[in-house]
Amino acid sequence: MRKSGFYPHLALTNVLRNGQFYLPYFLTCSATIAMFYILCFLAYNDMIDTMPGADSLQVILYLGCIVVGLFSVVIISYTNSFIMKRRRRELGLYNILGMEKRHIAHLLCCESVILGAGSILCGLALGILLSKLILLLLLKLLHFTVKMGFTISGAGILATSVLFAAIFVFILLKNLFHIRLSKPVELLHSDAVGEREPKTKWIVAILGVLTLGGGYLIANMVKSPLDALLLFFVAVILVIIGTYCLFTAGSIALLKRLRANKHYYYKANHFTAVSGLLYRMKQNAVGLASICILSTMVLVTVSTTVCLYLGAEDALSLRCPTDITVMQNLNEEDNVITEEEALAQIKAIIEQSGRKITSVQAYNRLAFSAHLDENALVMNIDNGDSYSSDYHFLVFTTAESYHQLTGESTALAEDEVLCYSQGAELPNHFTLGDLQFTIKQRLEEPPVNGEESVYASNVQYLIVSNDTVLNEVFQSQKKAYDDYDYTSAIYYEMDFNLDGTDAEKLDCYKQLTDSSISGVFHSRQDMSASFYSTFGGFLFLGLFLGLLFLLATVLIIYYKQISEGFEDQRRFEIMRKVGMTEKEVRRSIQGQILLVFFLPLVMAAIHIFAAFNMITRLLAAFALTNVGLFSLCTVGTLLIFGIIYTLVYWGTARTYYKIVRAHH
Secondary structure: OOOOOHHHHHHHHHHHHOHHHHHHHHHHHHHHHHHHHHHHHHHOOHHHHOOOOHHHHHHHHHHHHHHHHHHHHHHHHHHHHHHHHHHHHHHHHHHHOOOOHHHHHHHHHHHHHHHHHHHHHHHHHHHHHHHHHHHHHHHHHOOOOOOOOOOOOHHHHHHHHHHHHHHHHHHHHHHHHHHHHOOHHHHHOHHHOOOOOOOOOHHHHHHHHHHHHHHHHHHHHOOOHHHHHHHHHHHHHHHHHHHHHHHHHHHHHHHHHHHHOHHHHOOHHHHHHHHHHHHHHHHHHHHHHHHHHHHHHHHHHHHHHHHHHHOHHHHHHHHOOOOEEEEEEOOOOOOOOOHHHHHHHHHHHHHHOOOOEEEEEEEEEEEEEEEEEOOEEEOOOOOOOOOOOOEEEEEEEEHHHHHHHHOOOOOOOOOEEEEEEEOOOOOOEEEEOOEEEEEEEEOOOOOOOOHHHHOOOEEEEEEEOOHHHHHHHHHHHHHHHHHHOOOOOEEEEEEEEEOOOHHHHHHHHHHHHHOOOOOEEEEHHHHHHHHHHHHHHHHHHHHHHHHHHHHHHHHHHHHHHHHHHHHHHHHHHHHHHOOOOHHHHHHHHHHHHHHHHHHHHHHHHHHHHHOHHHHHHHHHOOOOOOHHHHHHHHHHHHHHHHHHHHHHHHHHHHHHHHHHHHHO
16 A cells, blocks of 8 residues: 555655746646636537627637647647756656666656646636636627626536646656656766857858748738738748747857957956857757747737727728618619619618618629739639639729719720729739720729728729620620629619617618518628627637737746756856856846847847738738727737736746855
């Protein structure tokens, strides 16, 4: 009995004795598990199913579950690697004192069970306690009515337990594999291995400059939401590669150049700082690069999602600029009423509902897609991916409608058009089927704001001379698409603004849809619910992932400070023995830590400002064009994150100095 309880007791003692390593690890695991459970709880929640825009919101929540799950593997593996590195000497001592590797494996299994089971239980308990509060927060963001009651997600508990049990088993197997391959003497003397001066890897440094510069160049060259969507991940990968290369090789190359400058290097402060930083960068370059990337992820996710949510009203106004829109198909064979009669019928129903029309505009429109092949807009079933550069969405209307929309008159020949291009421009002379057109004038503003304004693809607004030409365009695309049932109709669109509250306008809209009038109906107030569902979901996920990335950043910083504290104990003593006072030693080390500590934050700020143009183009795909709002969100996020980052420095620096002075 005593023998069977030996390893669990020793494992528990080891965990408690190494509390400064295992406590942050335990808290991080528990917090990550709680986050994953909460996302599962929300994704499987019945209340979410009843909300407007539930489909898009659930996709966002499922995406969050995947990101948190994958990220959990990375961050838990990283912290475990650090802990095992610090414990190599202890495990080697066990081996020297007579414990075989199978006994050490048994010990590690017991420690894993204690930490894994404890983390899962605490994480689930925390997640269950916070789940209702987080649900209330989400519903508040979505402008949705809150229902009372408290539930526990059985599916969420099962998914969380299985995932994190698998993660802990994977980490245990990795630890056992490393112990099996290592030799007792190597483990025992792992802390005493001498440091070699890092070599200058010029190829890696140059690669870092080129990839980082390439990522920045791509981010600032994009001109449209389409380009931003296509090139965003390319730019991100280049920046990540460049960041790691510059931290690992570029920093060492720079420090060696400073050391080669005798006038700079042979001064008391510079001598110790440069030599200390040289070895410090070798040890911690990957960790610093990781902190930089994580900090950038925090800044980007939080600033963009906050901007999306705060700008939801502007985006809604751009996508649905009027209260009610009714579109009637003019090409239906059973459509016997004229445009004027349709407009009169709808006005009558609106007035019967008790609302007054404050403004109205009506015009003919035809919209379909084609792809550009040199000077020809080609219409066929294989007209390309909507995200390809040659894809164009065409919106046609007449000069008469253009006058009704803008108040401007224009005289056009039958082969002339006015054109506004969103994205790539059409050539001055182009063909469409058998029709030939010349662009007489390029417009500065779109003739109408609507759903097309948020498309990520190229959009062309084309003004033709009259209804006859518009019908010829219709017949041309009918000839190309009719066999595939892809033909778009000419619609008579009527846009109304009404007086009254949102609820009264929504009631009027419901009366219209319940009437005998046929057509396609849109309501700004009805669309608002699904809009806030999507944008609120993005904000919630952004804050959630931002908190997770921040947690990982703090954890890496903490372990980096502890690691450097143990490694600097010996240097601290050597500096004192060669004549430096404790104040001078402390100032020298503090200067190195400050520079290294805040370097990732500075680089993260540079990254987000370099990506500013690309992110604004991406936001335009969500109908958010308020660059000033995004600027404020970015600066505000950076300031708040900078304050948190500084507080983390003060907290972890105290731990560092305690470790350094403990040896003394």
